[in-house]
Amino acid sequence: MDNTRRQFLHKTASLSAFTVFAISGLITPDRVHAQWRKHHFADASFEQILRRLFKNREIVDSDQISIKAPKTAENGATVPITINSSLDGIDKLYLLVEKNPAPLSAIFTLSPSVDVYVKARIKMAESCDVVVIAASGKHLYRARRSINVTTGGCGG
Structure with missing residues (x-):
């Protein structure tokens, strides 16, 4: 498998996992964004x-x-x-x-x-x-x- 295809599959899998976590509520903006005073x-x-x-x-x-x-x-x-x-x-x-x-x-x-x-x-x-x-x-x-x-x- 060539490098560009591996990168594409890796990024797609990462984005899919992030989307699942975001939709399920496991990742919320207050956990992702930096704290501000x-x-x-x-x-x-x-x-x-x-x-x-x-x-x-x-x-x-x-x-x-x-x-x-x-x-x-x-x-x-x-x-x-x-x-x-x-x-x-x-x-x-x-x-x-x-x-x-x-x-x-x-x-x-x-x-x-x-x-x-x-x-x-x-x-x-x-x-x-x-x-x-x-x-x-x-x-x-x-x-x-x-x-x-x-x-x-x-x-x-």
Whole structure:
């Protein structure tokens, strides 16, 4: 039997087994998908989210984190953000919007050996600061940028 036929049969058998398990309820999305921390993304004040994420750890302001974003966003439903940093060993980036109902917008897990460069689009309820916190080992670094929003994007 040639290799392509073996691969086809192997993949077909795997897919069939997965389908049987999924239909029978043995595999459910909560078992398959990664766990995420709902309480971090819940409605809370900016200070409450910082305490949940970082306890009482010291966060140092850094000019080595750059946040590129428009000074004025005409529509808060989609605000482009670019984050880069020259800090070494960054393994996580936290993107927060101070006055959003749920201030934590994203958590990016990175390899400490890569250069930090992240692009995202966020929602902003109103004009406020966007805060980026970079984690490098036991150290936390912060940068912020004020963005004026003419039409909020977090309304119901």
